[in-house]
Amino acid sequence: MYKAKVYVTFKEGILDPQGKAIKGSLLTLGYDETEDVRIGKFIELQLETVNKVTAEVRVKEMCEKLLANTVIEDYTFEIEEVEQ
Amino acid sequence: MYKAKVYVTFKEGILDPQGKAIKGSLLTLGYDETEDVRIGKFIELQLETVNKVTAEVRVKEMCEKLLANTVIEDYTFEIEEVEQ
Numbered sequence: 614m615y616k617a618k619v620y621v622t623f624k625e626g627i628l629d630p631q632g633k634a635i636k637g638s639l640l641t642l643g644y645d646e647t648e649d650v651r652i653g654k655f656i657e658l659q660l661e662t663v664n665k666v667t668a669e670v671r672v673k674e675m676c677e678k679l680l681a682n683t684v685i686e687d688y689t690f691e692i693e694e695v696e697q
Numbered sequence: 698m699y700k701a702k703v704y705v706t707f708k709e710g711i712l713d714p715q716g717k718a719i720k721g722s723l724l725t726l727g728y729d730e731t732e733d734v735r736i737g738k739f740i741e742l743q744l745e746t747v748n749k750v751t752a753e754v755r756v757k758e759m760c761e762k763l764l765a766n767t768v769i770e771d772y773t774f775e776i777e778e779v780e781q
Binding site for chain 1 (some may be wrong): 698704706716719723728730731734736737738739740746758762768
């Protein structure tokens, strides 16, 4: 069994209103050191593949097809073997 | 300048309907190896603090107060120094 951790973030230059709202809230709460906030998705997948290379190929496909909108989002992922 | 990467996930046992929906979509697309999907938030913060320890203390506070709902969510974070 493999666990994939996928991180999906907006590309540079794409507006992130949710991040902007959270930055505003942090400043209101007194966290004046906050310069920038960006919100993304963190997706954990449990996969039953024969090996790690297959998991990597499949997760890349999943990201391209479904998990990320590659027009406006970037993604990275890491895969580790886990106990069943 | 420090960059904090915060990962917010549902606690074990908390239902994750968005993850369930994505699992369903992946299975429909033919990714039969998908055993489980959990969706969380990935928050990147740029912070202007005097040192890394201060950044850690402040980010922990931000998570407890605003970034995570600690009744139903867990969080972890890592902090690295970055160029201005």
